[in-house]
Amino acid sequence: MYNRVLIKLSGEALSGAQGFGINAEVIDNVIEQISKVVEMGVQVGIVIGGGNFWRGRQGTNMDRTTADHMGMLATVINALALQDALEQKGVATRVQTALTITRVAEPYILRRALRHFEKGRVVIFACGTGNPYFSTDTGAALRAAEIQADVLLLAKNVDGIYDCDPKKNPSAKKFDKISFFDFIKSDLNAMDTTAVNLCRENKIPIIAFGLNEENSIVRVIKGETIGTLIAD
Secondary structure, eight states: OOSEEEEEEOHHHHTGGGOSSOOHHHHHHHHHHHHHHHHTTOEEEEEEOOTTTOOTTTTSOOOHHHHHHHHHHHHHHHHHHHHHHHHHTTOOEEEEESSOOTTTSEEOOHHHHHHHHHTTOEEEEESTTSSTTOOHHHHHHHHHHHTTOSEEEEEESSSSEESSOTTTOTTOOEESEEOHHHHHHTTOOSSOHHHHHHHHHTTOOEEEEETTSTTHHHHHHTTOOOSEEEOO
16 A cells, blocks of 8 residues: 555553553554564654653653653653564664664664665654654654655554544544644644644645554555544
């Protein structure tokens, strides 16, 4: 269905039911699916959040820039864990970071990332955009545009886009498809509006789906209709 995809993994989704840290069963499930996708010949880029370790200012009066940099470092923890699990599965993987941390990962260089794709490697992009005041959703949209991904896959702990929080309102309505314009106009918070607008400008469709659904990553890449499609 796709030649090159960018998968945005929610940090919170990686924590599973425990709500913090990294859940081994969730990681194993993700790795199993990504390895199948790579075997299908799809080039895979991944942007990973850090909300399972640090989110926002954690209810403190911390300076926003400091808090955002801490969040970027949390994404590196997740990226290294994912890289290790993928390589144990035999999937060649590289981590590239928007902040320079050369002792543990490569700096983000677009041409190097494209070369990794050509060699069949998975590339994990950490640290979001590398700038405070931007979410990892925006980082995912930016990387998707730069690598010219066919689609941005938003793997979350919710099975799609709703008109309100389904955890708080059992009557929340799920969208099978919604336009970029309607998503932004409705002020939905399932994804950062800056990220959605960036995908709109670059004609990159977004598919939001539940990471905990069985084989969801493989199914969506094969073209099965699950979750919510955001597109014109």
